[in-house]
Amino acid sequence: MEKIATNRLDRGFYKYQAEFEEAAIRTLRSGWYIMGKELEAFEQAFAAYNGSKYALGVANGLDALVLACRAVGIGEGDEVLVQGNTYIATVMGITRNGAKPVFVEPDQYHQIDVTKLEEALTPKTKAVMVVHLYGHAADMKPVVEFCKKHNLKLIEDCAQSHGSKVEGKMTGTFGDVGCFSFYPSKNLGCFGDGGAIVTDNEEIYNKIKMLRNYGSSKRYYFDEVGLNSRLDEIQAALLSVRLSHLDELTNERYEIADYYLKNIKNDKIDLPKTREGAGNVYHQFVIRCKTRDDLIKYLDEKGVGTIIHYPVPPHLSACYENLGYKKGDLSITEELADTVLSIPMYNGITKEEQDRVIEALNNY
Numbered sequence: 532m533e534k535i536a537t538n539r540l541d542r543g544f545y546k547y548q549a550e551f552e553e554a555a556i557r558t559l560r561s562g563w564y565i566m567g568k569e570l571e572a573f574e575q576a577f578a579a580y581n582g583s584k585y586a587l588g589v590a591n592g593l594d595a596l597v598l599a600c601r602a603v604g605i606g607e608g609d610e611v612l613v614q615g616n617t618y619i620a621t622v623m624g625i626t627r628n629g630a631k632p633v634f635v636e637p638d639q640y641h642q643i644d645v646t647k648l649e650e651a652l653t654p655k656t657k658a659v660m661v662v663h664l665y666g667h668a669a670d671m672k673p674v675v676e677f678c679k680k681h682n683l684k685l686i687e688d689c690a691q692s693h694g695s696k697v698e699g700k701m702t703g704t705f706g707d708v709g710c711f712s713f714y715p716s717k718n719l720g721c722f723g724d725g726g727a728i729v730t731d732n733e734e735i736y737n738k739i740k741m742l743r744n745y746g747s748s749k750r751y752y753f754d755e756v757g758l759n760s761r762l763d764e765i766q767a768a769l770l771s772v773r774l775s776h777l778d779e780l781t782n783e784r785y786e787i788a789d790y791y792l793k794n795i796k797n798d799k800i801d802l803p804k805t806r807e808g809a810g811n812v813y814h815q816f817v818i819r820c821k822t823r824d825d826l827i828k829y830l831d832e833k834g835v836g837t838i839i840h841y842p843v844p845p846h847l848s849a850c851y852e853n854l855g856y857k858k859g860d861l862s863i864t865e866e867l868a869d870t871v872l873s874i875p876m877y878n879g880i881t882k883e884e885q886d887r888v889i890e891a892l893n894n895y
């Protein structure tokens with residue numbers, strides 16, 4: 532029997548094959564490949580989808596974070612509060628600007644623990660970077676209040692939370708800037724690298740627009756040393772297709788998650804929980820198990836693929852040795868790294884495959 536992969540991007544393509552092919556060929560034939568009509572159309576649609584004034588396409592999610600931090604004025608000597616259990620790119624967005632990440636432990640929903648923000652605050656704190664990890668929206672009301680109270684910038688890493696809301700308001704629209712990745716496996720994925728930022732702030736919009744294009748606001752005149760970080764026309768055209776189906780794709784994820792939640796029954800396995808009032812678009816379906824590594828082996832033998840998001844937390848990653856953290860400094864984050872496991876969750880997974888995942892988990 533064929534092994535069930537953790538993701539099947541081909542299924543996402545074939546679902547709307549004709550529309551994707553039409554968009555790609557239309558763009559190829561247009562003779563215009565960077566910064567054109569397709570990008571403009573996607574940016575407008577993506578801003579409207581999120582309920583924000585502006586959206587700007589960039590080359591990838593990491594660049595979105597780097598540019599967002601720079602645009603709100605984060606730099607050398609600043610500290611940014613960020614949850615310990617996140618993907619490394621979140622942290623790189625901070626450190627690439629010369630600022631220091633100050634890690635905060637997560638709550639039971641894998642999101643930043645808002646009760647621990649005050650104790651992490653110092654006179655150097657400049658911003659909070661919230662990550663809506665696995666598609667579950669963080670507890671935004673207290674975060675927004677905290678930022679207002681201490682006059683801090685607020686950046687949201689929405690690389691995993693396209694379409695996830697808190698009380699009807701989209702993640703990415705609570706702070707100064709929302710940053711998105713369109714890496715192919717994301718809920719809104721393209722067919723290569725891509726990213727975007729959303730904001731209501733005209734100044735931030737203009738600054739990022741300039742910075743993504745070498746720091747140029749007028750052709751061949753350069754105000755700042757910027758990046759080459761643009762979302763190309765083909766990706767923008769393909770993203771417009773996928774965006775038009777995003778609600779339907781998200782609904783499919785809700786159904787898969789619901790089926791897993793109702794049918795996975797094993798005392799050794801903890802299922803993901805969702806905070807009352809928080810959106811969860813299940814970018815990943817993350818279970819927890821004390822004997823996680825043994826479970827991985829068992830599932831592999833049963834033909835079920837799994838993946839760990841993430842085995843080494845940023846504060847213990849080799850690239851951040853300079854920050855001076857050691858094992859034991861973030862016990863909750865570290866325990867999660869040792870026990871979390873993502874099971875197959877993607878658009879196009881069949882009922883039969885879901886049943887096989889459930890059966891394997893229940894027999895463990």
Ligand SMILES: Cc1ncc(COP(=O)(O)O)c(C=O)c1O
Nearest residue numbers: 591592593618620621690712714
């Ligand atoms: C939480 C998070 N932030 C940032 C990124 C970076 O996005 P990209 O891979 O497009 O650079 C990703 C995904 O890779 C992510 O999962």
